[in-house]
Amino acid sequence: MNEIVGRGKWATKAGFVLAAAGSAVGLGNLWKFPYMAGENGGAAFVFVYLLLLVLIGMTVMLAELTVGRHTQLDALGAYKKLSAKWAWVGGMGVLCAFLIMAFYTVVGGWAIKYFVASCTNAVAGIDFGAFITAPMEPLVYTLVFCVLTWIIVYYGIGGGIEKASKIMMPLLFIFIVIIAIRSCTLPGAGAGLNYYLNPDLSKIDGGVILAAMGQVFFSLSLGMGCMITYGSYLGEDSSLTQSSWMIPGLDTAIAFLAGLAIFPAVFAFGMEPGSGPGLMFATLPQVFDKMPAGEIFATIFFLLVIFAALTSAISLLEVVTAYLVDEKSVKRGGASILGIIGIFILAIPCSLSMGSLANVHIIPEIASMNIPAMGFFDAFDFITSKLMLPLGGLMLCIFVGWVWGTDKAINEITDGGLTSFPLAGIWSILVKYIAPVAIFLVFLSGFGVI
Numbered sequence: 001m002n003e004i005v006g007r008g009k010w011a012t013k014a015g016f017v018l019a020a021a022g023s024a025v026g027l028g029n030l031w032k033f034p035y036m037a038g039e040n041g042g043a044a045f046v047f048v049y050l051l052l053l054v055l056i057g058m059t060v061m062l063a064e065l066t067v068g069r070h071t072q073l074d075a076l077g078a079y080k081k082l083s084a085k086w087a088w089v090g091g092m093g094v095l096c097a098f099l100i101m102a103f104y105t106v107v108g109g110w111a112i113k114y115f116v117a118s119c120t121n122a123v124a125g126i127d128f129g130a131f132i133t134a135p136m137e138p139l140v141y142t143l144v145f146c147v148l149t150w151i152i153v154y155y156g157i158g159g160g161i162e163k164a165s166k167i168m169m170p171l172l173f174i175f176i177v178i179i180a181i182r183s184c185t186l187p188g189a190g191a192g193l194n195y196y197l198n199p200d201l202s203k204i205d206g207g208v209i210l211a212a213m214g215q216v217f218f219s220l221s222l223g224m225g226c227m228i229t230y231g232s233y234l235g236e237d238s239s240l241t242q243s244s245w246m247i248p249g250l251d252t253a254i255a256f257l258a259g260l261a262i263f264p265a266v267f268a269f270g271m272e273p274g275s276g277p278g279l280m281f282a283t284l285p286q287v288f289d290k291m292p293a294g295e296i297f298a299t300i301f302f303l304l305v306i307f308a309a310l311t312s313a314i315s316l317l318e319v320v321t322a323y324l325v326d327e328k329s330v331k332r333g334g335a336s337i338l339g340i341i342g343i344f345i346l347a348i349p350c351s352l353s354m355g356s357l358a359n360v361h362i363i364p365e366i367a368s369m370n371i372p373a374m375g376f377f378d379a380f381d382f383i384t385s386k387l388m389l390p391l392g393g394l395m396l397c398i399f400v401g402w403v404w405g406t407d408k409a410i411n412e413i414t415d416g417g418l419t420s421f422p423l424a425g426i427w428s429i430l431v432k433y434i435a436p437v438a439i440f441l442v443f444l445s446g447f448g449v450i
């Protein structure tokens with residue numbers, strides 16, 4: 001069937017793994033993970049992250065893919081098919097896709113601007129603060145990023161998303177290895193490695209653990225039905241268990257490499273390791289500027305950022321598109337256009353919240369819960385990664401563990417008992433008890449309740 005009309009399917013197993021890893025590997029790996037590790041205790045943070053990744057991340061990954069493959073439906077439809085009362089959890093996922101895309105496309109737009117500038121060797125001359133606070137220019141780049149995302153999704157699962165991921169993901173991997181090697185072999189790189197990885201247990205508190213858990217969900221694209229949606233295009237011949245460790249494995253490897261690419265270079269040139277977007281867009285261009293043949297590395301780096309952001313953005317738009325196709329019987333072309341228009345409209349206040357709307361706070365300060373006042377951009381980031389994604393993951397675990405039932409899930413995972421799943425018992429305990437309790441406790445400690 002024509003993919004633009006029908007649902008579509010992954011053409012190959014490797015194509016699915018690359019697309020799902022492409023969803024996972026994104027801005028979260030490149031700009032969030034390295035500075036969070038650097039700021040929050042280095043190797044101690046990485047350790048907390050890995051622990052939560054195994055206990056919660058891999059557990060939820062397998063659960064989402066299983067629900068998706070079993071139902072062959074979008075996030076909302078999948079829940080609805082198994083229990084109508086739970087449809088709202090899928091609906092929250094679709095909403096989450098809009099909110100994440102609203103700020104994600106803005107940062108994707110910044111990366112395009114930097115890539116274009118790096119091609120003419122002009123990247124070090126950009127005044128990051130002036131650029132992002134201007135009203136128009138960042139929005140134009142956001143629009144370009146939205147259009148690129150839309151084109152790929154328009155062409156469907158096998159013809160668009162899978163093809164694009166098969167080209168972009170291997171290149172991304174090669175690029176990040178090149179930059180990491182360059183960075184770690186600079187004279188004076190050791191200070192950066194020390195900053196990035198030196199374990200400091202005293203920095204680990206409830207807030208840091210909540211941040212690490214939010215990062216596990218965000219980085220693995222979990223808790224909002226993205227992996228349900230990608231899983232719904234799988235056939236019976238796919239191995240769900242293999243995917244549920246390969247995708248997190250690739251994601252973590254790239255997050256770790258991103259830190260190795262960034263910090264040694266920053267320290268080698270005596271720069272301050274600023275945090276957040278500032279690190280990638282304000283500091284790194286200065287670092288590349290000081291490096292021999294830095295223009296080439298800057299171009300490679302920003303192209304890699306664009307690839308990472310695009311392969312994630314298409315998965316977010318696909319959540320919305322699949323919802324409209326499966327639930328509202330809209331054709332793929334129209335569904336993807338409607339989705340991207342809605343997203344761009346939400347991206348406008350996010351971009352403006354850097355400048356003209358800087359004083360508009362949609363979340364007020366709640367000091368007792370460690371919550372600062374936030375504008376659109378920060379609020380959407382906060383609401384999704386620290387609230388909606390972990391909540392979505394918690395609900396999914398309760399749903400699979402207690403409502404749909406692990407027996408039925410395991411039946412799907414083992415293709416009705418044809419393939420083996422040696423860890424079935426452990427996974428059941430993780431889904432039913434350990435992951436939900438852990439998510440709940442991290443919530444409580446992160447917001448200062450315990």
Ligand code: PHE
Pocket residue numbers: 023024025026027028029100217218219220221222224226312313315316
């Ligand atoms: N995982 C992506 C990243 O790390 C972001 C994302 C979140 C994508 C949720 C899809 C769903 O950048």
